[in-house]
Amino acid sequence: MTETAETRTERKERTRRAILDAALRLSADGSLGVLSLRQVAKEVGVVPTAFYRHFSSIDELGLTLVEESFVSLRAMLRDARTIAPDVDSAQALFLAIVDSSVSSLVAHVHDDHAHFRFIARERFAGPPAVREAVGHQLQLVERELATDIARIPGSEQWSGEDLLVLANLIVTAMIGHAEALVDAAARPREVARIAETARAQLRMVLIGALNWRSVS
Amino acid sequence: MTETAETRTERKERTRRAILDAALRLSADGSLGVLSLRQVAKEVGVVPTAFYRHFSSIDELGLTLVEESFVSLRAMLRDARTIAPDVDSAQALFLAIVDSSVSSLVAHVHDDHAHFRFIARERFAGPPAVREAVGHQLQLVERELATDIARIPGSEQWSGEDLLVLANLIVTAMIGHAEALVDAAARPREVARIAETARAQLRMVLIGALNWRSVS
DNA sequence: CGTTTCAGTGTACGAATGTTCACTGACTTT
DNA sequence: AAAGTCAGTGAACATTCGTACACTGAAACG
Numbered sequence: 001m002t003e004t005a006e007t008r009t010e011r012k013e014r015t016r017r018a019i020l021d022a023a024l025r026l027s028a029d030g031s032l033g034v035l036s037l038r039q040v041a042k043e044v045g046v047v048p049t050a051f052y053r054h055f056s057s058i059d060e061l062g063l064t065l066v067e068e069s070f071v072s073l074r075a076m077l078r079d080a081r082t083i084a085p086d087v088d089s090a091q092a093l094f095l096a097i098v099d100s101s102v103s104s105l106v107a108h109v110h111d112d113h114a115h116f117r118f119i120a121r122e123r124f125a126g127p128p129a130v131r132e133a134v135g136h137q138l139q140l141v142e143r144e145l146a147t148d149i150a151r152i153p154g155s156e157q158w159s160g161e162d163l164l165v166l167a168n169l170i171v172t173a174m175i176g177h178a179e180a181l182v183d184a185a186a187r188p189r190e191v192a193r194i195a196e197t198a199r200a201q202l203r204m205v206l207i208g209a210l211n212w213r214s215v216s
Numbered sequence: 217m218t219e220t221a222e223t224r225t226e227r228k229e230r231t232r233r234a235i236l237d238a239a240l241r242l243s244a245d246g247s248l249g250v251l252s253l254r255q256v257a258k259e260v261g262v263v264p265t266a267f268y269r270h271f272s273s274i275d276e277l278g279l280t281l282v283e284e285s286f287v288s289l290r291a292m293l294r295d296a297r298t299i300a301p302d303v304d305s306a307q308a309l310f311l312a313i314v315d316s317s318v319s320s321l322v323a324h325v326h327d328d329h330a331h332f333r334f335i336a337r338e339r340f341a342g343p344p345a346v347r348e349a350v351g352h353q354l355q356l357v358e359r360e361l362a363t364d365i366a367r368i369p370g371s372e373q374w375s376g377e378d379l380l381v382l383a384n385l386i387v388t389a390m391i392g393h394a395e396a397l398v399d400a401a402a403r404p405r406e407v408a409r410i411a412e413t414a415r416a417q418l419r420m421v422l423i424g425a426l427n428w429r430s431v432s
Numbered sequence: 433c434g435t436t437t438c439a440g441t442g443t444a445c446g447a448a449t450g451t452t453c454a455c456t457g458a459c460t461t462t
Numbered sequence: 463a464a465a466g467t468c469a470g471t472g473a474a475c476a477t478t479c480g481t482a483c484a485c486t487g488a489a490a491c492g
Binding site: 227228231262265269320 | 437438439440442451
Binding site for chain 1: 378
């Protein structure tokens with residue numbers, strides 16, 4: 001009534017969250033496929049059948065986790081867009097973009113282990129429905145990234161197709177690094193090394209794209 | 217005795233192969249984790265306990281499949297190295313390298329669906345032991361590719377570190393495309409589109425690497 | 433030819449799985 | 463204050479799982 005009381009909907013939402021978290025935690029080794037409704041229920045501390053009050057199947061749970069994970073990923077993209085304003089030369093802008101992107105990646109992966117690992121895992125493994133959902137979301141992210149890139153000075157020469165190809169390359173590479181970052185989370189030296197690799201690759205790719213039309 | 221006879225070791229090898237093939241086929245949806253010894257046995261047409269005559273666990277089966285899959289991947293790399301000899305300019309050599317690599321990728325993925333899908337899948341999902349094995353093998357492949365790249369004229373400026381970073385980027389991107397190629401195997405238009413994307417990315421990356429030292 | 437080896441059989445077991453159904457009791461609504 | 467809603471319970475089910483064990487019979491061997 002006053003303040004400590006918990007409304008019924010709040011309670012329900014709380015167990016729903018607990019289920020999602022437990023599923024994320026338990027599927028960390030092995031994909032969603034090796035995740036049993038009963039395991040999740042036990043981890044949450046409810047009886048197996050209670051699961052059905054929130055999700056009709058593991059697949060539906062999976063689709064929810066996909067959406068959640070991509071909220072995290074988009075938050076990272078948003079952060080990556082905010083760069084230091086003290087850029088004078090085009091080259092400084094370039095490095096600023098790369099640094100900001102990789103910093104954002106490292107920071108968000110650190111805070112959101114589970115979501116990034118989930119995306120990397122279920123992208124290729126996982127139930128078909130989930131895999132498809134991840135693929136679709138990734139495509140959207142690539143488009144989003146492509147329009148971001150299109151705002152970089154000097155990118156006017158690129159066709160829409162080029163932009164998508166470039167975005168696809170970047171997204172794929174960064175997902176790989178995200179997974180590596182999760183694995184290396186406990187070893188700071190390793191994290192720094194991966195971050196440096198990501199930076200180098202991003203620079204390579206952008207430089208390559210800049211000199212692009214000169215070839216084909 | 218004469219010719220139709222089958223020695224005992226041959227018979228054993230035959231069922232062993234059947235088990236490996238069945239496992240590859242059955243794990244196509246969902247990772248190795250969602251693969252039961254009994255499913256495999258039923259698919260092969262033997263009784264469940266017969267499995268143990270060949271592998272002591274699913275993990276061991278998995279490690280064997282990892283080795284097998286990378287034999288396929290290395291075969292692709294070897295093919296990619298053989299390029300048309302009629303290259304005169306440095307630019308023609310470049311395009312020849314890119315074309316040869318992507319053609320090899322498309323051809324081998326077409327013939328070896330299962331192995332490439334297996335690598336893409338178990339790299340992030342799959343039992344820890346298998347994931348580790350895939351990671352290790354990928355590292356070896358990256359080194360191998362790095363020495364290949366080092367033989368390209370104009371690459372003398374790159375440090376060993378640069379080469380590895382570049383190889384890592386290429387391998388990651390190509391594995392992604394391999395998976396996409398498998399999914400699109402039945403739609404030739406889609407296959408062609410993916411191949412073109414792969415070509416474009418490979419060119420971008422190489423061009424980027426060529427203009428590399430000029431920045432950092 | 434007699435003996436050994438061993439790939440594959442058949443049974444049996446406890447444990448874990450997804451899903452059903454009728455239930456309870458605290459919160460919400462009237 | 464009475465009636466209704468509904469998140470969570472608890473028992474029961476048919477399957478499937480990994481694995482232990484004793485076995486069979488044909489190929490390999492001395």
